[in-house]
Structures are given as structure tokens and as C-alpha cells.
Amino acid sequence: MTHQTTVAILGAGSMAEALIGGIAKTNGGKAPHITVLNANNRKRLNQLHAAYGVHAAQSYEEAVKGKDVIVLAIKPHNVQEVADSLVSLLDPQKQLVISVAAGIKLETLESWLPADTAVIRAMPNTSARVLASATTLSIGTYATEWQLAFAKTLFSSIGTVTVVDEQQMDAATGIAGSGPAYIYYVAEAMLNAAIAEGLSPAEARALINQTIGGAAKQLSNSSKSPKDLYKEIMSPNGTTEAAIAHLDHSSAQELFQQAIHQAVKRSAAIGASFERDPIHKHQ
Ligand SMILES: NC(=O)C1=CN([C@@H]2O[C@H](COP(=O)(O)OP(=O)(O)OC[C@H]3O[C@@H](n4cnc5c(N)ncnc54)[C@H](OP(=O)(O)O)[C@@H]3O)[C@@H](O)[C@H]2O)C=CC1
Numbered sequence: 373m374t375h376q377t378t379v380a381i382l383g384a385g386s387m388a389e390a391l392i393g394g395i396a397k398t399n400g401g402k403a404p405h406i407t408v409l410n411a412n413n414r415k416r417l418n419q420l421h422a423a424y425g426v427h428a429a430q431s432y433e434e435a436v437k438g439k440d441v442i443v444l445a446i447k448p449h450n451v452q453e454v455a456d457s458l459v460s461l462l463d464p465q466k467q468l469v470i471s472v473a474a475g476i477k478l479e480t481l482e483s484w485l486p487a488d489t490a491v492i493r494a495m496p497n498t499s500a501r502v503l504a505s506a507t508t509l510s511i512g513t514y515a516t517e518w519q520l521a522f523a524k525t526l527f528s529s530i531g532t533v534t535v536v537d538e539q540q541m542d543a544a545t546g547i548a549g550s551g552p553a554y555i556y557y558v559a560e561a562m563l564n565a566a567i568a569e570g571l572s573p574a575e576a577r578a579l580i581n582q583t584i585g586g587a588a589k590q591l592s593n594s595s596k597s598p599k600d601l602y603k604e605i606m607s608p609n610g611t612t613e614a615a616i617a618h619l620d621h622s623s624a625q626e627l628f629q630q631a632i633h634q635a636v637k638r639s640a641a642i643g644a645s646f647e648r649d650p651i652h653k654h655q
Pocket residue numbers: 382383384385386387388409410411412413414416444445446447448450453454472473474495496497498549550
């Protein structure tokens with residue numbers, strides 16, 4: 373019998389559920405090999421148990437003991453306190469820690485965890501829930517190629533995986549970690565516009581879903597640039613030209629690029645604010 377890799381997820385919020393939901397989908401809807409723990413919200417753990425068959429732990433010890441992989445799916449400002457709680461529980465010879473926390477660097481994570489702990493940094497997105505995450509991974513000092521291969525397999529079950537140098541993680545976070553939000557933001561603008569122009573919310577939602585899904589498919593299937601693709605829709609003096617002219621006049625593209633730059637900068641700033649403190653390094 374082959375050993376089913378056991379996974380503890382610390383944190384039970386949006387990202388944890390996206391991961392659990394995606395992994396469960398690849399396993400007949402249930403993920404009994406996943407144990408989940410949060411801080412206070414027991415009701416939330418019970419919901420996840422009911423929905424996906426995950427085991428809801430009562431303590432860090434119960435959550436992480438004997439697990440092959442521990443995923444930190446908590447906010448960046450909670451990572452150090454959780455790492456502190458794990459120090460006496462982790463076995464660096466056997467266990468891999470994967471952090472999905474935005475910004476927090478591998479070196480910082482390694483300094484908070486027991487010496488020689490294998491750490492991998494991951495940046496998935498909430499499209500994991502529909503097996504369509506665009507995840508980036510960076511490998512820490514002590515993680516083995518085998519552990520990286522395992523992380524690739526884990527995140528491949530919920531979408532695509534790209535291994536990047538850690539220096540590229542802030543950019544990947546601004547583009548792909550936050551990325552779905554930009555599309556939902558545009559969808560919201562389209563929805564509000566559609567309703568203002570007289571469509572019913574249900575009609576509008578259906579049209580917008582199909583339009584965004586179709587455009588995403590075209591982007592994936594075509595070798596044409598995004599510009600070529602929108603130019604194809606623009607008849608001279610037509611409707612699309614009228615809309616794009618208005619967007620260009622308002623520098624909407626520049627605004628979008630600046631917005632993404634803000635996300636990338638924020639990821640770097642989060643990382644810098646938790647920069648490794650040598651006094652706290654565990655030996
Ligand atoms: N949301 C996203 O799209 C993405 C998020 N990320 C990263 O994932 C991480 C989680 O984000 P997200 O899921 O959105 O956050 P949420 O706020 O939705 O969830 C945070 C979770 O952490 C739990 N928690 C807080 N403190 C502790 C603790 N000491 N021990 C155990 N659990 C704790 C909370 O429990 P309780 O409710 O009981 O307080 C809650 O379940 C962040 O670091 C973020 O940067 C990465 C990629 C995309």
C-alpha cells in the first residue's frame with residue numbers, strides 16, 4: 373500500500389478553503405488526509421469538515437504531529453507566532469513547511485523555524501477552488517528536490533505551477549496572487565454598467581461570465597497578443613473603438629499598471645517588515 377501524504381493546513385480562511393476545495397475535487401470531493409486548524413472560529417472548521425471531510429484539529433500538536441507537509445495559510449502578521457508554536461513540534465528531518473503568506477521571505481521563515489527546516493514558498497490564487505490556480509513556488513535552502521517535486525504535484529492538482537527565483541515572488545504575487553481580484557473588479561464594473569443600461573442582474577451576470585470566460589479561452593488558445601485580440605473587435609468608428617478611446621483618454625492602462633505595481637511594492641514591503649532577525653534564529 374502506498375503512503376498517502378498527510379497535510380496540515382494552519383489557517384482556515386479563503387486561501388485554505390480554495391486549496392482544500394481544489395484538492396478535494398481531485399479526490400472525489402473529500403480530503404480526509406488534510407487536517408485543518410484555525411485560531412478561534414470552530415464553526416468554520418466544522419463547516420470545512422462537513423463540506424470536504426477534512427479533519428478539524430484542536431491543537432497545533434494534533435494538527436502537525438506526523439504530517440508530511442504543513443501549509444501556513446495564515447495572514448503574514450500571524451506567521452511568526454504560529455512558527456513559534458511549531459518550533460518544539462516540527463521534525464526537520466521529515467516535515468516540509470509550505471508558506472502561502474504574501475511577502476514573507478524564505479530566509480525569514482527559516483529563521484523562525486527549527487534549524488534546517490525544509491521550507492517552500494508558494495503563491496497560489498483563489499482559482500485553486502476551480503482547479504485553475506496559477507501558482508508560483510520558490511524553494512528554500514533545506515528543501516530537497518524530492519520535496520519540491522512533491523509541492524509541484526500538490527499545487528499541480530489545483531492548477532498550473534511555475535518555479536521561480538524568490539526575487540520574482542513579489543511580481544508573481546502582484547500579478548497572479550492578487551490577479552483574480554482585478555478581473556472580478558472589471559466584472560463588477562461591467563455588471564453595474566449592464567444594470568444601468570437596462571439588463572436584469574441575472575441576464576447581465578450570465579452574459580459577463582460567458583464573455584470573460586470566452587476571452588480567457590481566446591487568450592490561452594491564441595498566439596496573438598492581447599492588443600491584437602482587442603483590435604480584432606474594434607471596427608472603425610464602431611462601438612468597441614468608442615469604449616477603448618474613452619479608456620485610453622483616461623489612461624486606464626497606465627492606471628492598471630500602477631495598481632499592479634502597488635501590489636508588488638506591498639508584497640516587498642511586507643517581506644521587508646519581517647526581515648530576518650538573527651537574535652530569533654533557532655539553533
Ligand atoms: N486570499 C487570497 O487570494 C490569497 C491569499 N494568500 C495568502 O494566504 C494567507 C491567508 O490569506 P486568507 O486565506 O485570505 O486569510 P483569511 O483571513 O481568510 O484567513 C486567515 C486564517 O488564519 C487563521 N489564523 C489566524 N491566526 C491563527 C493562528 N495563530 N493559528 C492558526 N490559524 C490562525 C484564521 O482563523 P480565525 O478565523 O479562527 O481567526 C483564519 O482561518 C495570507 O498570508 C495571504 O497572503 C496567498 C494567495 C492568495
